[in-house]
Amino acid sequence: MANTPQSKKRARQxxxxxxxxxxRRSRIRTYLRRVEEAIASGDKDAAATALREAQPELMRGVTKGVYHQNTASRKMSRLSNRVKALG
Incomplete structure (x- = not known):
């Protein structure tokens, strides 16, 4: 367990x-799940809308340090390809 005042503070932080x-991770996963569900239902318009709503959330996760830039880009790329394929 933390003993020094500094290590106690770091533990709290x-x-x-x-x-x-x-x-944040939970919120992002919710947005991604909405896209997945729209894709599964086969509704291209709903999937495209959900994807547009999910993108800023995912990128905000990158700026806040929750996800790596490449991870978020890969997720967006794969989801957008699946939405395009619904056509």
């Missing part, structure tokens, strides 16, 4: 960041 990042 780490827990706070963990909770914030967990909430």
């Amino acid at each position: 780490n827990e706070a960041r963990y909770q914030i990042n967990k909430a």
Whole structure:
């Protein structure tokens, strides 16, 4: 367990960041799940709309340090290809 005041503070900060990042990850996954569900239903318009809503959330996750840039780009690329294929 943390003993010095500095390490105690770092432990508190780490827990706070963990909770914030967990909430962000959950929110992003919700948006991605909406796209997946729209794709599964075969509704191209709904899938395209869900994808447009998911993109800023995913990229915000990158700027906040929750996801790596390449990971987010890969996810967006694969989802957009699947939405295009619905046509």
